[in-house]
Amino acid sequence: MSETNSDLEKALRALAPTPAALDRDCLMFRAGQASRVRSGLIWKVTSAILGTAAVVLAVLLIYRPPSEPRLVFVEVPAPAPKENPIPLPPEKPPYLEQTPGPVPDRRLPDLAYYRLQQQVNRFGVDALPRLSTNPEPPSIEPPIDRVGKQPPTTAPMQFFPWQ
Amino acid sequence: MGPDQFGLLVDRHAAALALYARQWCSTPEDVVQEAFLKLVKQCPAPRNVVPWLFRVVRNGAISVARSEKRRRRYETAAAEELPAWFESNEGTGLDGEAAAAALRNLTPEERETITLHLWGGLTFEEIAQVAECSSSTAHRWYASGLESLRERLHVHVRNQF
Numbered sequence: 453m454s455e456t457n458s459d460l461e462k463a464l465r466a467l468a469p470t471p472a473a474l475d476r477d478c479l480m481f482r483a484g485q486a487s488r489v490r491s492g493l494i495w496k497v498t499s500a501i502l503g504t505a506a507v508v509l510a511v512l513l514i515y516r517p518p519s520e521p522r523l524v525f526v527e528v529p530a531p532a533p534k535e536n537p538i539p540l541p542p543e544k545p546p547y548l549e550q551t552p553g554p555v556p557d558r559r560l561p562d563l564a565y566y567r568l569q570q571q572v573n574r575f576g577v578d579a580l581p582r583l584s585t586n587p588e589p590p591s592i593e594p595p596i597d598r599v600g601k602q603p604p605t606t607a608p609m610q611f612f613p614w615q
Numbered sequence: 616m617g618p619d620q621f622g623l624l625v626d627r628h629a630a631a632l633a634l635y636a637r638q639w640c641s642t643p644e645d646v647v648q649e650a651f652l653k654l655v656k657q658c659p660a661p662r663n664v665v666p667w668l669f670r671v672v673r674n675g676a677i678s679v680a681r682s683e684k685r686r687r688r689y690e691t692a693a694a695e696e697l698p699a700w701f702e703s704n705e706g707t708g709l710d711g712e713a714a715a716a717a718l719r720n721l722t723p724e725e726r727e728t729i730t731l732h733l734w735g736g737l738t739f740e741e742i743a744q745v746a747e748c749s750s751s752t753a754h755r756w757y758a759s760g761l762e763s764l765r766e767r768l769h770v771h772v773r774n775q776f
Contacts, residue, residue, distance in 0.1 A: 460761060460765050464764070467711055473633075473644045486655045486656050487655050
């Protein structure tokens with residue numbers, strides 16, 4: 453830029469524009485008002501939106517059509533027939549598996565022997581049954597213990613190992 | 616933006632903004648005041664406040680000028696009561712009224728560019744943003760307008776003396 457234009461720039465820049473006829477205090481006051489309006493605008497907009505939504509929902513609730521029963525047919529597939537189902541053995545309930553079986557009472561003496569001993573003690577040796585000559589031994593009913601279990605043997609009793 | 620910063624902006628740029636708005640409308644103070652109020656409402660504040668203010672003033676002044684053209688009766692009266700653009704400053708060697716008259720005779724683009732650069736303090740990049748043109752175009756308008764002013768104000772004659 454030429455020197456002449458530079459001088460002209462300086463001369464023009466030295467010209468001060470006419471001050472704006474602005475009321476500074478009024479402008480500051482209105483600026484404060486405008487800033488307050490901006491801060492309160494959020495709540496105004498929020499309340500307006502929520503109020504509108506409430507009105508719309510109330511109208512929808514009032515003019516809601518009555519509900520009618522609605523039939524819905526749902527196709528359920530038929531179950532396939534089972535071919536010769538194998539019956540499973542019934543499972544034992546757990547409480548039976550845990551229960552122990554009857555235990556023979558070992559404290560009671562053999563009942564037949566006990567009776568014989570009582571008879572001998574009461575009536576003497578004569579009370580012992582006579583040994584018959586018949587080849588068949590006298591039939592003695594097998595004693596039954598208290599729990600209904602037969603004694604382990606019905607053979608002639610041997611009280612001593614050397615007999 | 617705090618009130619102190621806002622007041623500083625008003626004190627520094629109100630006159631230049633009014634001069635800028637005066638190119639289009641007869642009520643530049645109203646346009647400048649509205650621009651400042653718009654600035655307060657901006658959230659967040661614009662990055663470059665001064666170019667933003669000049670742009671808002673430009674849009675507002677053009678809008679006001681369009682509405683003024685519809686009222687031709689008042690337009691004539693307003694043209695007769697145009698206030699002075701510059702304060703009288705005899706130390707510069709330029710007459711304020713003569714400078715204002717020379718500025719009025721420039722094309723709108725040249726006048727706008729010269730006003731923004733000399734009294735608004737904007738760079739050519741900022742002028743390009745405000746006037747919606749390229750910075751080279753703004754510079755070209757400025758140079759041609761300055762040349763026109765130099766011829767009309769007879770500065771070369773004064774410098775020779």
